[in-house]
Amino acid sequence: MKLAIVFGAESYEHEISIVSAIALKKVIFCELIYIFCDKNRDFYLVSSDKITSKRFSSGEYLSDVKLTLKQGGFYFKKLFKENRVEFDAIINIIHGADGEDGKIAALFDFFNIPYIGPGIEASVISYNKFFTKLYAKALGVKTLDYEVVNKNNKNISMPLPIIIKPLRLGSSIGVSVVKEESELEYALDVAFEFDDEVLIEPFVENVIEYNIAGCKIGGNIRYSIIEEPQKELFLDFNKKYLDFSRTNKVYEARVTEMLHGEIRKNFKLIYEPLFEGAIIRCDFFVIKNKVYLNEINPNPGSLANYLFEEFSALVQDLALSLPKRRKIPVTYKYISSIQSAKGKA
Amino acid sequence: MKLAIVFGAESYEHEISIVSAIALKKVIFCELIYIFCDKNRDFYLVSSDKITSKRFSSGEYLSDVKLTLKQGGFYFKKLFKENRVEFDAIINIIHGADGEDGKIAALFDFFNIPYIGPGIEASVISYNKFFTKLYAKALGVKTLDYEVVNKNNKNISMPLPIIIKPLRLGSSIGVSVVKEESELEYALDVAFEFDDEVLIEPFVENVIEYNIAGCKIGGNIRYSIIEEPQKELFLDFNKKYLDFSRTNKVYEARVTEMLHGEIRKNFKLIYEPLFEGAIIRCDFFVIKNKVYLNEINPNPGSLANYLFEEFSALVQDLALSLPKRRKIPVTYKYISSIQSAKGKA
Numbered sequence: 001m002k003l004a005i006v007f008g009a010e011s012y013e014h015e016i017s018i019v020s021a022i023a024l025k026k027v028i029f030c031e032l033i034y035i036f037c038d039k040n041r042d043f044y045l046v047s048s049d050k051i052t053s054k055r056f057s058s059g060e061y062l063s064d065v066k067l068t069l070k071q072g073g074f075y076f077k078k079l080f081k082e083n084r085v086e087f088d089a090i091i092n093i094i095h096g097a098d099g100e101d102g103k104i105a106a107l108f109d110f111f112n113i114p115y116i117g118p119g120i121e122a123s124v125i126s127y128n129k130f131f132t133k134l135y136a137k138a139l140g141v142k143t144l145d146y147e148v149v150n151k152n153n154k155n156i157s158m159p160l161p162i163i164i165k166p167l168r169l170g171s172s173i174g175v176s177v178v179k180e181e182s183e184l185e186y187a188l189d190v191a192f193e194f195d196d197e198v199l200i201e202p203f204v205e206n207v208i209e210y211n212i213a214g215c216k217i218g219g220n221i222r223y224s225i226i227e228e229p230q231k232e233l234f235l236d237f238n239k240k241y242l243d244f245s246r247t248n249k250v251y252e253a254r255v256t257e258m259l260h261g262e263i264r265k266n267f268k269l270i271y272e273p274l275f276e277g278a279i280i281r282c283d284f285f286v287i288k289n290k291v292y293l294n295e296i297n298p299n300p301g302s303l304a305n306y307l308f309e310e311f312s313a314l315v316q317d318l319a320l321s322l323p324k325r326r327k328i329p330v331t332y333k334y335i336s337s338i339q340s341a342k343g344k345a
Numbered sequence: 346m347k348l349a350i351v352f353g354a355e356s357y358e359h360e361i362s363i364v365s366a367i368a369l370k371k372v373i374f375c376e377l378i379y380i381f382c383d384k385n386r387d388f389y390l391v392s393s394d395k396i397t398s399k400r401f402s403s404g405e406y407l408s409d410v411k412l413t414l415k416q417g418g419f420y421f422k423k424l425f426k427e428n429r430v431e432f433d434a435i436i437n438i439i440h441g442a443d444g445e446d447g448k449i450a451a452l453f454d455f456f457n458i459p460y461i462g463p464g465i466e467a468s469v470i471s472y473n474k475f476f477t478k479l480y481a482k483a484l485g486v487k488t489l490d491y492e493v494v495n496k497n498n499k500n501i502s503m504p505l506p507i508i509i510k511p512l513r514l515g516s517s518i519g520v521s522v523v524k525e526e527s528e529l530e531y532a533l534d535v536a537f538e539f540d541d542e543v544l545i546e547p548f549v550e551n552v553i554e555y556n557i558a559g560c561k562i563g564g565n566i567r568y569s570i571i572e573e574p575q576k577e578l579f580l581d582f583n584k585k586y587l588d589f590s591r592t593n594k595v596y597e598a599r600v601t602e603m604l605h606g607e608i609r610k611n612f613k614l615i616y617e618p619l620f621e622g623a624i625i626r627c628d629f630f631v632i633k634n635k636v637y638l639n640e641i642n643p644n645p646g647s648l649a650n651y652l653f654e655e656f657s658a659l660v661q662d663l664a665l666s667l668p669k670r671r672k673i674p675v676t677y678k679y680i681s682s683i684q685s686a687k688g689k690a
Binding site: 014015016018039040041042054056068070071097098101102103105106107109110111120125131137138150196197273327328332333334335336339 | 355356357359360361363384385386387398399401402413415416442443446447448449450451452454455456457465466469470473475476479480482483495541542618672673675677678679680681683684
C-alpha cells in the first residue's frame with residue numbers, strides 16, 4: 001500500500017502540520033509519499049527522506065517537484081508528458097484552516113481523490129464551534145453552556161470565570177481564560193484577531209479531561225484507548241506544538257467501566273455517520289460523573305497515533321474501506337425532451 | 346464590469362443550472378462570460394453568443410476552450426503561453442451538488458477567486474436539511490417538526506400525512522407526499538435513491554408559502570419583493586425546470602404590514618452573517634399567522650432575478666462588496682525558534 005501525506009497549507013497551524021507529518025513517518029509502516037501544500041497553496045512532491053522541518057521553513061522545498069491538482073489526482077510534467085502521482089489514498093494531516101474547514105476535503109471530492117480525513121460536512125461542523133454545539137445537542141451529547149459574540153455585539157451575560165475562543169480555530173490559538181473583569185477586553189481583542197465571531201464558555205477549574213480517538217472500518221468503530229491528558233490549564237501553542245510530534249504510546253486512563261462505556265457511547269454518537277473516512281479524536285470533560293464534549297479534532301495531532309495499539313494497520317485498513325461516493329448521472333433527459341417537443345411543434 | 350457565470354457540474358440539477366445560466370443573460374447588463382463545468386468536472390470557456398442548452402446536451406462544447414483551475418483563476422493555453430481568463434467576479438449558478446454543497450465554494454476560496462454565491466459553511470448548512478433545522482432553531486426561526494431516518498432505521502413516529510425529502514437535495518427531486526400507509530415504502534425507496542438519509546416533515550395541506558430573496562451590500566440587506574408562488578402541491582422536476590428560466594417580474598404578494606415585517610426579520614436572521622456574498626431566496630410557510638422557514642436556496646433558480654426591481658445593478662453592486670478573506674500569515678516562527686534552540690544546545 002502507498003499512502004500520500006498531504007500537509008502544510010495556509011493555516012495558523014501550518015507548522016504543527018509539518019510536525020505531525022514528520023511524526024507519521026515513524027508510525028506508519030507502508031510506502032509513504034509526501035505532498036506539501038505551501039503557504040501560497042502550491043503543491044510539491046517531497047521525497048520522504050527529505051522530510052525535515054527545515055526543508056519547509058528555509059524554502060528548500062521549492063526545488064522539489066511542483067504538482068498540479070486535477071481530475072483524478074496530482075500531476076507533474078516530465079519530458080513533455082504529464083504524469084500522475086500514484087498512491088492508494090491520501091492522509092489529510094493539514095491542521096486548522098484549509099485542512100479542517102472543508103476546503104481540502106472539497107478539493108479531493110471534486111477531483112475524485114480518495115482520502116483519509118473529514119469530509120466537507122464533517123469539517124464544517126467540527127471547525128465551527130457553534131455548529132459543533134448544535135450538532136452535539138441534537139444527538140443528545142452534552143456540552144458546556146455557551147454564548148457567541150461578535151465585534152458588533154460583545155455583550156456577555158455569563159458570569160466569570162469564562163474561557164474565550166475564536167469560533168473557528170483549533171490548537172488553543174487565541175484562547176484565553178478570563179477570571180477577572182479587567183482581563184476581558186484584552187482577551188476578546190486577542191480572540192477577534194483570529195475570527196469575527198468568538199465563543200464564550202464557563203471556565204471549569206480542575207476539570208478532568210479524557211481523550212479518545214477512533215474510526216469506522218467495515219461497519220464497526222475501532223476505538224483507541226482513553227487517555228487522561230496532562231493537567232495543564234490548557235495547552236498554549238508552544239506546548240501544543242511539541243504535543244503534535246507525539247509518537248510514544250500512552251497509558252490507558254483509569255476510569256470505571258461505566259464511564260468507559262459512556263465515553264465510547266458519546267464518541268460513537270458524534271462519529272456516526274458524519275465522520276466516516278476520518279480518524280478523529282474527541283476530547284471530553286467529566287463533571288459530576290457526566291460526560292461533556294469539549295472538542296472534536298477531525299485531524300488530531302499526528303492522527304492521535306499514540307492512542308492506538310496497532311496504528312499502522314488501522315490506517316491501512318481504513319484506506320481500504322473509505323466511504324464510497326455516489327456518482328450522479330447527467331443525462332440531458334429534460335433538455336432533450338424539450339428540444340424534441342419544440343421540433344414537433 | 347465583467348462577470349463569469351459558472352454552471353453545470355456533476356449534479357442532478359445540471360440541466361436546470363444550464364437553464365438558469367441562460368436566463369441570467371437576459372437580466373444582467375454588463376459583460377458576461379460563461380464557464381461551463383461538464384459532468385466530468387472539466388471546465389470550458391463558452392462564448393456568450395453560443396449559450397444554448399443544445400450546445401451542452403450535444404457535446405458541442407467540447408470544441409470550446411478547455412480551462413484549468415489554479416491559484417488566482419481559470420487558465421488556458423495559447424501559443425505555449427498560459428493565459429488567465431479575466432473577470433471581476435464569478436457568479437456561481439451551479440444548483441444542487443457541487444454548487445450548493447460547498448465544493449465549488451471551497452475551490453474558489455482555495456484558489457483565491459472572488460465569487461457571488463454561498464461560502465463553504467453557508468453551503469453545508471443549507472444543503473443538509475438537518476443542519477438547516479438546527480441552525481434555524483438556534484436563531485429563533487421556526488421550522489416544521491422533523492425526523493431524520495436512514496436505511497438502517499426507517500422508523501417514523503410522525504402521523505400521516507407526511508412529506509419525505511432526501512436530506513441533501515433541492516428542486517423537489519426524490520420528494521413525495523405520503524397520505525396513506527400504503528404509499529410509504531415506495532416513497533422512502535425513491536428518497537433513498539438520492540441520499541442515505543431522509544427528512545420527514547408533517548405535510549400541511551393548503552399551506553401558504555411566501556418567497557423572499559436578498560443579499561447584503563455595504564452593511565445593509567437589500568430585500569426583494571415578497572412573492573406568493575403558484576399554489577401547486579409542490580413543483581415536480583419538469584415544472585421546476587421551466588421555473589428556473591423565469592425572467593418576468595412578478596407581483597408583490599398582498600400581506601399585512603406585520604407579516605411583511607416578520608418575513609423580512611426571519612430572512613435577516615437566516616442571512617447574517619452566514620450567507621454574506623450570496624443572493625439567497627428563503628421560502629417561508631405561514632401557518633396560523635406564524636412564519637416558518639421551509640427552505641433556504643443559496644443559489645436560487647436564475648438567482649431569483651424576477652423578484653428584484655433592479656437585479657442587474659444589484660448583482661454588480663454585490664460583486665463590488667464581496668466579503669474580504671482573512672489572509673493567514675505563515676512565518677515559521679516556531680520551527681525557527683526550535684532550530685535555533687537546537688543550534689545552541
